[in-house]
Amino acid sequence: MKLINGGVCAAKGFKANGIHCGIRKNHSKKDLALIVSDIPATAAAVYTQNLVKGAPLTVTKEHISNGVAQAVICNSGNANTCNANGIEIAEAMSALVEQYTGVAAKDVVVASTGVIGQPLDITPIKSGMAELAAGLSAENGGAAAQAIMTTDTTAKEVAVEFIAGGKTCRMGGIAKGSGMIHPNMATMLVFITTDAAISREMLQKALSHDITNTFNMLSIDGDTSTNDMVTVLANGLAGNPEITGEGDDFTSFMQALNTITVQLCRMIAGDGEGATKLLECIATGADNEETAKIAAKSVICSSLLKAAMFGADANWGRVLCAIGYSGADVDVNKIGVSFRSAKGTVEVCRNGAGVPFSEEVAKEILLENEIEILICLGDGPFGARAWGCDLTYDYVKINGDYRT
Amino acid sequence: MKLINGGVCAAKGFKANGIHCGIRKNHSKKDLALIVSDIPATAAAVYTQNLVKGAPLTVTKEHISNGVAQAVICNSGNANTCNANGIEIAEAMSALVEQYTGVAAKDVVVASTGVIGQPLDITPIKSGMAELAAGLSAENGGAAAQAIMTTDTTAKEVAVEFIAGGKTCRMGGIAKGSGMIHPNMATMLVFITTDAAISREMLQKALSHDITNTFNMLSIDGDTSTNDMVTVLANGLAGNPEITGEGDDFTSFMQALNTITVQLCRMIAGDGEGATKLLECIATGADNEETAKIAAKSVICSSLLKAAMFGADANWGRVLCAIGYSGADVDVNKIGVSFRSAKGTVEVCRNGAGVPFSEEVAKEILLENEIEILICLGDGPFGARAWGCDLTYDYVKINGDYRT
Numbered sequence: 069m070k071l072i073n074g075g076v077c078a079a080k081g082f083k084a085n086g087i088h089c090g091i092r093k094n095h096s097k098k099d100l101a102l103i104v105s106d107i108p109a110t111a112a113a114v115y116t117q118n119l120v121k122g123a124p125l126t127v128t129k130e131h132i133s134n135g136v137a138q139a140v141i142c143n144s145g146n147a148n149t150c151n152a153n154g155i156e157i158a159e160a161m162s163a164l165v166e167q168y169t170g171v172a173a174k175d176v177v178v179a180s181t182g183v184i185g186q187p188l189d190i191t192p193i194k195s196g197m198a199e200l201a202a203g204l205s206a207e208n209g210g211a212a213a214q215a216i217m218t219t220d221t222t223a224k225e226v227a228v229e230f231i232a233g234g235k236t237c238r239m240g241g242i243a244k245g246s247g248m249i250h251p252n253m254a255t256m257l258v259f260i261t262t263d264a265a266i267s268r269e270m271l272q273k274a275l276s277h278d279i280t281n282t283f284n285m286l287s288i289d290g291d292t293s294t295n296d297m298v299t300v301l302a303n304g305l306a307g308n309p310e311i312t313g314e315g316d317d318f319t320s321f322m323q324a325l326n327t328i329t330v331q332l333c334r335m336i337a338g339d340g341e342g343a344t345k346l347l348e349c350i351a352t353g354a355d356n357e358e359t360a361k362i363a364a365k366s367v368i369c370s371s372l373l374k375a376a377m378f379g380a381d382a383n384w385g386r387v388l389c390a391i392g393y394s395g396a397d398v399d400v401n402k403i404g405v406s407f408r409s410a411k412g413t414v415e416v417c418r419n420g421a422g423v424p425f426s427e428e429v430a431k432e433i434l435l436e437n438e439i440e441i442l443i444c445l446g447d448g449p450f451g452a453r454a455w456g457c458d459l460t461y462d463y464v465k466i467n468g469d470y471r472t
Numbered sequence: 473m474k475l476i477n478g479g480v481c482a483a484k485g486f487k488a489n490g491i492h493c494g495i496r497k498n499h500s501k502k503d504l505a506l507i508v509s510d511i512p513a514t515a516a517a518v519y520t521q522n523l524v525k526g527a528p529l530t531v532t533k534e535h536i537s538n539g540v541a542q543a544v545i546c547n548s549g550n551a552n553t554c555n556a557n558g559i560e561i562a563e564a565m566s567a568l569v570e571q572y573t574g575v576a577a578k579d580v581v582v583a584s585t586g587v588i589g590q591p592l593d594i595t596p597i598k599s600g601m602a603e604l605a606a607g608l609s610a611e612n613g614g615a616a617a618q619a620i621m622t623t624d625t626t627a628k629e630v631a632v633e634f635i636a637g638g639k640t641c642r643m644g645g646i647a648k649g650s651g652m653i654h655p656n657m658a659t660m661l662v663f664i665t666t667d668a669a670i671s672r673e674m675l676q677k678a679l680s681h682d683i684t685n686t687f688n689m690l691s692i693d694g695d696t697s698t699n700d701m702v703t704v705l706a707n708g709l710a711g712n713p714e715i716t717g718e719g720d721d722f723t724s725f726m727q728a729l730n731t732i733t734v735q736l737c738r739m740i741a742g743d744g745e746g747a748t749k750l751l752e753c754i755a756t757g758a759d760n761e762e763t764a765k766i767a768a769k770s771v772i773c774s775s776l777l778k779a780a781m782f783g784a785d786a787n788w789g790r791v792l793c794a795i796g797y798s799g800a801d802v803d804v805n806k807i808g809v810s811f812r813s814a815k816g817t818v819e820v821c822r823n824g825a826g827v828p829f830s831e832e833v834a835k836e837i838l839l840e841n842e843i844e845i846l847i848c849l850g851d852g853p854f855g856a857r858a859w860g861c862d863l864t865y866d867y868v869k870i871n872g873d874y875r876t
Contacts, residue, residue, distance in 0.1 A: 117797065371693040465865070468780065
């Protein structure tokens with residue numbers, strides 16, 4: 069398996085586009101994305117666990133209840149959530165896809181992201197559809213990645229090539245993240261496409277398993293959006309024998325998917341609202357996987373630690389503290405903590421107590437923009453990773469006045 | 473019952489003092505507090521639920537295991553936590569209290585607050601004890617309140633007078649709060665004194681019940697300290713018949729305690745690290761108390777909502793969102809949301825959807841420094857309150873470089 073250029077159009081038979089249709093006031097920001105497969109594809113999805121769910125999620129669930137989808141339409145700038153006519157608007161978006169591409173409305177994944185509780189006007193979408201559909205091309209995946217951004221500062225796309233059943237398959241994805249992302253709920257918006265042939269059951273199994281170690285281990289601010297979803301469309305055009313059960317091909321597929329999702333996690337965390345640093349907490353030495361996950365997530369979610377990382381302050385007491393209140397069943401007297409970056413590694417705590425270290429060295433390490441927080445629990449062979457970002461002035465600025 | 477001036481010396485037979493002994497580098501900041509009762513008092517306490525517990529908590533638990541205490545010593549500037557010799561230092565602090573006041577070391581409550589994982593030097597405490605003890609007086613409760621502050625910007629004290637068994641009783645308390653305060657754990661540092669006579673069992677019962685509606689409903693940043701405790705000392709000098717069971721006197725005692733703790737909660741939340749606003753979420757219409765509590769706490773803990781309040785932005789979608797991911801069993805289509813302050817009330821959401829409102833009026837209401845977020849769940853007669861603060865640039869600033 070290898071990383072290749074591209075995103076949702078890396079796999080055979082997918083075209084995409086993204087335009088500014090007018091949902092956003094800023095004309096330089098694209099706000100409408102479309103992804104279309106040449107043929108109907110096997111589809112799987114996971115959704116937010118928030119009880120408040122955007123209307124697009126309800127419509128998408130219904131549309132892919134038969135395990136088939138052929139297109140994705142997604143707008144940014146408005147979440148189409150908590151509006152009286154949300155379902156109607158999401159259905160209207162699907163109907164427009166049918167009208168302009170021929171893909172049946174019932175095979176359309178619909179997604180929206182942006183402010184909650186303001187009616188989404190269908191007018192700009194309607195008037196933009198001709199341009200959006202006309203520009204569909206295997207070269208325009210990047211435009212789609214741009215059009216789903218909200219407070220993201222960079223478009224997020226990644227693609228890989230892998231072998232299944234002797235055939236070269238490809239898989240790619242795009243994501244929008246930034247704020248309101250928290251573990252243990254589905255995730256943010258992620259659209260993944262592949263030309264591998266895989267059964268509906270195995271596709272959903274792969275996705276549902278993968279997110280427990282990837283998007284569910286990602287937190288920007290502890291809030292969980294109402295509109296999160298991850299969808300995978302697999303159109304089978306790579307020509308591999310359909311993956312219908314466990315085995316080498318499924319393993320290859322899972323590895324490809326995990327590569328895509330880990331990369332997107334890192335991109336989302338590093339581009340968290342206002343973030344200056346990507347934080348990765350690597351827990352080892354747990355006596356079971358769940359304990360490792362709970363501890364790693366708690367560390368990555370601590371506002372105090374996140375602020376300390378912004379200040380490049382090796383305040384390891386906050387790491388211990390976060391493990392201590394996480395609910396993980398650990399012996400605090402066995403915990404070790406180190407910080408690592410491209411500048412090196414500094415051990416700061418062993419057996420639950422501080423060890424002497426150079427503040428200058430620690431500062432140099434923590435001034436890097438990718439920081440690993442290594443926690444060893446000293447209890448067994450299990451580990452976990454979690455991703456997050458620092459808490460900065462700009463997070464407050466961005467979220468202090470998001471709507472206006 | 474009425475509010476009166478004072479804090480831990482409002483009740484008969486309590487003296488206190490606070491000085492700068494040298495734990496902190498800044499000479500203008502007091503760092504050592506002492507509270508002494510003329511006679512041994514009945515004692516009750518609650519502690520942090522963090523697995524990482526400061527050494528002072530271990531020593532205090534042991535000291536009041538017989539339900540008796542006569543003094544409180546507390547330093548700020550160093551948490552005496554995650555140090556190899558923490559227990560030894562906490563015991564040494566107790567011994568110093570015995571040496572300088574005659575109160576038995578085993579009757580001393582010991583507390584520390586400040587940075588974790590740096591050894592606490594006993595030297596400045598030892599050299600300050602003579603001055604600290606010499607200044608003990610019923611007039612110096614305020615100095616004690618100052619000496620326990622860390623990033624607090626104001627000292628926090630409150631006192632009340634109430635009647636029990638025909639006698640006038642008094643109760644007062646001091647608190648230090650600011651950062652690292654999160655519901656469902658014990659709390660921050662709070663020391664309460666009263667001259668009411670009450671049995672050990674009823675005192676613990678009163679405290680353990682009270683905190684479920686007060687300090688456990690308070691969050692500054694979602695982090696939970698390693699050193700939190702609340703203690704109550706009741707010396708019985710008011711002369712009321714000892715409260716040994718339920719009844720009018722116990723009810724009066726509970727009301728007095730609740731008045732103290734709610735006031736301290738509001739003071740702590742309003743003085744949260746970097747806070748410009750006190751936020752109070754008032755949930756009503758729940759079909760049980762737990763649901764109301766879960767919803768109110770989730771709202772008050774949402775970083776996104778806290779940042780919106782800082783920006784005086786009536787972004788009610790974030791309120792709904794926080795209720796939606798709280799885990800509370802609610803029907804989102806019944807939820808109503810209003811914002812209220814001294815400038816008035818604005819309804820922003822009814823039955824889970826937005827209602828038209830004036831952004832200008834909402835802004836005027838939200839620019840106040842005490843904001844109530846009213847959520848009605850539309851399901852029953854139960855309610856709950858939770859307290860927090862906005863998320864500001866200064867929170868990040870304070871916590872980005874706390875140690876150095």
